[in-house]
Amino acid sequence: MATGIELGAAVRAWRERITPAEAGLPAGGDRRVPGLRREELALLVGISVDYLVRLEQGRATNPSPQVLGALARALRLPPGERELLYRLAGAVPPPSGSVPRAVPRGVQLMIDRMSDTPLAVFTAAWDTVQWNPLWAALLGDPAALDARARNLIWRYFTAEQATGSRVERDALHADAFEREMVADLRRAADRYPDDRAVRELTAALREANPRFADLWRRYEAAPNSPSRKTVVHPDLGPITLDCDVLTLDGSDLRIVLYSAEPGTRDAELLERLRHRSTVRARR
Template sequence: MVTGEFGAAVRRWRDRVSPAAAGLPAGGHRRAAGLRREELAMLAGISVDYVTRLEQGRAANPSAQVVEALVRALRLSPDERAHLFGLAGLAPPGADTIPAYITPSVQRMLDRLAGTPVAVYDASWTLLTANQPYAALMGDPSGWRGHERNGVWRNFTGSGGRVRQTAEARRAFEAALVADLRWTAGRYPADRRLLRLVADLRDASGRFAELWDSGAVGHHEVARKTIDHPRVGPLMLDCDILTVTGCDLRIMVYTAEPGTEDAERLALLSVLGTQTLAG
């Protein structure tokens, strides 16, 4: 059961996080230097009304996923994270649960890449956070909820992104995604959200079920991608995936070769995308 202490802690930590530190434009008159409720809601992927009710102690029993999302948005330390879980009457997820905690060291690395399209996924390819250049490049994910935030789900249910692929390349990509997800299932066999994701994918996609039943295990790795962007046209970019040892976070980074037209378009997109998101 959420208490007034939970809400007070969220409010206190919200007040100390500046928009700039969270990668948001500071614009507009502010009564305080911290995040507004709507900004925290956007960063955590929950509604403003729910943030309000949490802070006022009127929302009971937030899920571990909601608490973890607040931890990420508020940039809490490991001790603060444990404290917030305790105030929610929950234990932090154990070793049998896919980690969704972005450590302060990883967050500092993301801050240094603020001008580069970067997204962080957990081991099941569920999006945890994405910066503004990534949103400008691939589409704003702030409104995604539930399975929509999962890259495997989006690819197999027809709601994929802007990546251009031949039919052959797409089939290979799908096989790699499923093999990677099966590796994750072997590493975290008791993760209930992953079990539900796999079951729902099997129901939603015959192609996924076929690949899952093949039993292939591996890692999804990508190199070059062509992104068809509606505003600046096609961009051919390098896409690197960095895996954080110990927590299996996947950091996806898009870059362009310097001096190329792709680099110019990516730079233009970053400017246009930031203006669009701030408007």
């Protein structure tokens, strides 16, 4: 069975990758490979060595959720590889705990180099966790908002519908945006059922906004897609930009960035805004 063979190959690769010290075991004597021996992994997982051999050879199919969970813990698998383990076994990955908020170091380095692009990082529930100065100059500084208002979905369905937004949307684009946001929040709620903040946010939105409550009851799945948005800046006026959303595998974070077509008036306005934000930051 192809799935069993792939599962076995993955388990063996992960076993040979992790060191005894990483697994909480003494290094012991000489080793032909730096990873765990089958006997050590079997002990950590609570299965027989014979079963582990059959699993790695693709002869043991349909391991129980308990065995898969123990394997993931013993092998110290990060979220993405943990999900892969379950999928290779033909099982549904169990929900995780809380919505991740930490920005990986490699991603942070990439963000720091993109100072010419309005950019912000959001959680799976659309809480703003990071932004650069150009984002703040274009769309307003999230630092001026309280914790709840830094959630994009809450801000849109409550404050922005009452006071207005810098982003212009006609009825068609507003409908698509609302469906995408509600679908994203439902995915976050399903994926992280133990996250109290997500439950409280969802309950508050259902109470505060009938439109959100209606969309929540529809159980729709609306994928994010690239779009063009017009941002009405209080000093520079309308700036039309491409908006892209990048999802980071493993951390479940989203990077939202805006860009302008080179050589256009919008690119010129964005450059002026960048220059102004740079001068302000140096003062």
